[in-house]
Amino acid sequence: MPHYKLTYFNLYGRGETARILFHLAGVPYDDVRIEMEEWAGKRSDTRWGFLPELEVDGKKVAQSKAINLYLAKQFGFGGKDEWETARIVEFLLAFDDIGPMLYNVYVEQDPAKKAELTELTIDRGLKPLYNRFEKSLEENGNGYFVGNQLTVADIYMYVALTGFDEIAPSVLSEFEKLVAFVKRIEDEPKVKEWIEKRPKCPFSFMSKK
Numbered sequence: 653m654p655h656y657k658l659t660y661f662n663l664y665g666r667g668e669t670a671r672i673l674f675h676l677a678g679v680p681y682d683d684v685r686i687e688m689e690e691w692a693g694k695r696s697d698t699r700w701g702f703l704p705e706l707e708v709d710g711k712k713v714a715q716s717k718a719i720n721l722y723l724a725k726q727f728g729f730g731g732k733d734e735w736e737t738a739r740i741v742e743f744l745l746a747f748d749d750i751g752p753m754l755y756n757v758y759v760e761q762d763p764a765k766k767a768e769l770t771e772l773t774i775d776r777g778l779k780p781l782y783n784r785f786e787k788s789l790e791e792n793g794n795g796y797f798v799g800n801q802l803t804v805a806d807i808y809m810y811v812a813l814t815g816f817d818e819i820a821p822s823v824l825s826e827f828e829k830l831v832a833f834v835k836r837i838e839d840e841p842k843v844k845e846w847i848e849k850r851p852k853c854p855f856s857f858m859s860k861k
């Protein structure tokens with residue numbers, strides 16, 4: 653078995669999907685969590701200047717979506733055919749469409765403007781996206797986002813939905829089907845086991861809870 657090392661911050665954010673996949677697969681790995689103070693000195697060693705990065709027998713791959721898909725394929729959570737894999741990638745990329753809105757909220761320093769941008773991002777970004785997620789669940793009809801078994805799309809959506817619930821509390825609770833989805837994933841026995849034992853940390857540098 654290869655030697656895996658996942659390097660990220662002590663956050664759930666863009667690292668937690670990979671950590672859950674490792675736990676689901678029962679595959680050992682080094683779960684390296686960098687402190688912000690050490691980060692400045694390490695950035696130039698990374699492929700893109702960001703984390704997470706995965707090392708597999710010393711070879712590095714970066715970009716969380718590439719990491720998630722690679723691990724999912726290795727461990728049997730990457731879809732049963734290329735069509736399902738393409739559908740999975742749709743969900744891995746879904747939040748990226750509102751990335752610029754989220755970034756503007758993150759960098760705004762003026763509290764009043766930040767509050768205004770936050771409302772706008774919730775109304776024009778998050779809520780329309782959540783409506784589409786509910787439709788996708790309805791269309792697939794079996795509690796999973798893609799196909800008829802647990803895939804990395806579900807794990808990623810679980811991590812993202814619970815994460816955004818920290819950043820923008822009260823949005824998720826308006827979407828009954830997504831709340832039920834989160835509960836179902838949390839109740840998957842191996843996911844539940846990981847949630848109970850995992851190191852507790854915030855989702856993001858923006859987390860409010």
Ligand SMILES: N[C@@H](CCC(=O)N[C@@H](CS)C(=O)NCC(=O)O)C(=O)O
Pocket residue numbers: 665666701702703704714715716717
């Ligand atoms: N597209 C990249 C984005 C990575 C990213 O933005 N990582 C953040 C943490 S979530 C980071 O490294 N921040 C440190 C910094 O900006 O200095 C991915 O999905 O992996």
